[in-house]
Amino acid sequence: xxxxxxxxxxxxxxxxxxxxxxxxxxxxxxxxxxxxxxxxxxxxxxxxxxxxxxxxxxxxxxxxxxxxxxxxxxxxxxxxxxxxxxxxxxxxxxxxxxxxxxxxxxxxxxxxxxxxxxxxxxxxxxxxxxxxxxxxxxxxxxxxxxxxxxxxxxxxxxxxxxxxxxxxxxxxxxxxxxxxxxxxxxxxxxxxxxxxxxxxxxxxxxxxxxxxxxxxxxxxxxxxxxxxxxxxxxxxxxxxxxxxxxxxxxxxxxxxxxxxxxxxxxxxxxxxxxxxxxxxxxxxxxxxxxxxxxxxxxxxxxxxxxxxxxxxxxxxxxxxxxxxxxxxxxxxxxxxxxxxxxxxxxxxxxxxxxxxxxxxxxxxx
Numbered sequence: 001x002x003x004x005x006x007x008x009x010x011x012x013x014x015x016x017x018x019x020x021x022x023x024x025x026x027x028x029x030x031x032x033x034x035x036x037x038x039x040x041x042x043x044x045x046x047x048x049x050x051x052x053x054x055x056x057x058x059x060x061x062x063x064x065x066x067x068x069x070x071x072x073x074x075x076x077x078x079x080x081x082x083x084x085x086x087x088x089x090x091x092x093x094x095x096x097x098x099x100x101x102x103x104x105x106x107x108x109x110x111x112x113x114x115x116x117x118x119x120x121x122x123x124x125x126x127x128x129x130x131x132x133x134x135x136x137x138x139x140x141x142x143x144x145x146x147x148x149x150x151x152x153x154x155x156x157x158x159x160x161x162x163x164x165x166x167x168x169x170x171x172x173x174x175x176x177x178x179x180x181x182x183x184x185x186x187x188x189x190x191x192x193x194x195x196x197x198x199x200x201x202x203x204x205x206x207x208x209x210x211x212x213x214x215x216x217x218x219x220x221x222x223x224x225x226x227x228x229x230x231x232x233x234x235x236x237x238x239x240x241x242x243x244x245x246x247x248x249x250x251x252x253x254x255x256x257x258x259x260x261x262x263x264x265x266x267x268x269x270x271x272x273x274x275x276x277x278x279x280x281x282x283x284x285x286x287x288x289x290x291x292x293x294x295x296x297x298x299x300x301x302x303x304x305x306x307x308x309x310x311x312x313x314x315x316x317x318x319x320x321x322x323x324x325x326x327x328x329x330x331x332x333x334x335x336x337x338x339x340x341x342x343x344x345x346x347x348x349x350x351x352x353x354x355x356x357x358x359x360x361x362x363x364x365x
Contacts, residue, residue: 033316033359033360033361033362034319034352034353034354034355034359034360034361034362035352035361035362035364036304036306036319036347036348036349036352036355036361036362036363036364037347037348037349037363037364038306038311038345038346038347038348038363039289039290039293039345039346039348040343040344040345040346041287041289041336041340041341041342041343041344041345041346042287042342042343043285043286043287043342044285044286044287044288045282045283045284045285045286046282046283046286046288046328046330046333046335047279047281047282047283047330048279048280048281048282048283048328048329048330049277049278049279049280049330049331050208050212050215050216050277050278050280051275051276051277051278051330051331052206052207052208052257052275052276053207053208053209053252053254054207055227055273055274055275056204056205056206056207056259056273056274056275056276057204057205057271057272057273057274058202058203058204058226058268058269058270058271058272058273058274059202059203059204059205059270059271060174060197060198060199060201060202060203060270061198061201061202061203062172062174062197062198062201063177063195063196063197063198063270064171064172064195064196065178065192065193065194065195065196066091066092066168066170066171066192066193066194066195066196067189067190067191067192067193068094068165068168068187068188068189068190068191068193069165069189070094070165070166070189071186071187071188071189072094072095072096072166072186072187073094073095073184073185073186073187074092074093074094074095074181074182074183074184074185074186074187075093075094075095075183076090076092076093076183077091077092077093077179077181077182077183077193078090078091079091079092079176079179079194080176080179081176081177081178081179082175082176083175083176084173084174084175085170085173085174085175085176085196086170086173087170087171087172087173088169088170089169089170090167090168090169091168091169091170091176091193091194091196092168092181092193092194093166093167093168094165094166094168094187095166096163096166110148110151110152110154110155111152111155113148113151113152114148114149114151114152116148117144117145117147117148117149118145118148118149120141120144120145121141121142121145124137124138124141124142125138168193170196171196172196172198173198174196174197174198174199175196175197175198175199175269176194176195176196177195177196177197177270177271178194178195179193179194180192180193180194180195181193197270199266199269199270200264202261202265202268202269202270203236203239203258203259203260203261204222204224204236204258204259204260204261204274204276205256205257205258205259206256206257206259206276207254207255207256207257208254208255208256208257208278209252209253209254210245210247210252210253210254210255212280213241213245213255215280216238216241216257216278216280217238217241218237218238218239218240218241219237219238219239220237220238220278220279220280221235221236221237221278221279222235222236222237222238222259222276222277222278222279223235223276223277223279224236224259224261224274224275224276224277225274225275225276225277226268226272226273226274227272227273227274227275228267228268228269228272228273229267229268234261234262234265234268235261235262235263236259236260236261236262236276237259237260237262238257238258238259238278239258239259239260240257240258241255241256241257241258242255242256242257257278259276259278281328283328283335286327286335287335287336287337287340287342288333288334288335288336289303289333289334289336289346289348290332290333290334290348291329291330291331291332291333291334292348292350292351293334293346293347293348293350294324294326294334295350300323301323301324301325301326302321302322302323302324303321303322303324303336303339303340303346303347303350304319304320304321304322304346304347304350304355305319305320305322305340305344305345305346305347306318306319306320306345306347306361306363307320308345309343311345311363312363313363313364313365314362314363314365315362315363316360316361316362316363317360317361317363318358318359318360318361319347319355319356319357319358319359319360319361320357320358321356321357322339322340323339324336324338324339324340325337325338325339347361
């Protein structure tokens, strides 16, 4: 019996010891400070930037899609995508064999009828001069002649038009950016053949949120990044701003903006994607923080600051939640117009787990 009592007491002792260890660990964890990053608030320059709502596209000022004007089978298509073509260069030729026979036959018949009407008019004029027919008869013959002449000219024009419609040529020099058909395909009127663009007259078409449109003006400088050339920056200016804002009830309302490159960019091709940054203002000697440091709670803009001065990595301090007033903003930084002053430290990682007002924090290395 005594042995059993001793065993029970031993278990109780070990259980109490385990509870004490767990309590100690919990106490240690409760006191462990939250790791944060900070930035010292200093006056400086803030570039106010407007960005497009979506990825922008490089386009050509001169772009045309050539289509078939008549029914016909493609018998020649001497171009491919990427080819450079000169003005009036042959793009495609449609088969004219069957229609040529019909057109030539109609023209020949119309010509014969016209020539017969012309002879009849001369005879009638001679008879009228001799007093053998009346003015009314002469006028009737002349009207018939005019009708035949008009029909003959229309038939001749039809042959020329059909020939022109069968030879599709480039209206200007440029690059074949897209081909929609192949040799042997039967085309109907309106069927697309190729798209030609002029790569020397390119621009970036950007869509800007309606709340920012009022801040834009012609000739504003723009920084352009083209996805095909990572790390490179190109410059341009706004040349056109759409007078119309588009978008439905559930869509963001935007306006189109045309941005032209400052210099020729032979490497940049129509169709490439680009991002734009439109500089609308440069503020000097203002306070700003990384935009992610500003949080919104209960309808108020707030930031976390840390107590102390001349803080360095590894220092421990306390975080305080402070309401602030903000001014201009861009994707990276937000202007602070009130609530904190120069020299204070702002936490740039407000999403850190466990961070709240008056909690202990440690400055990350």
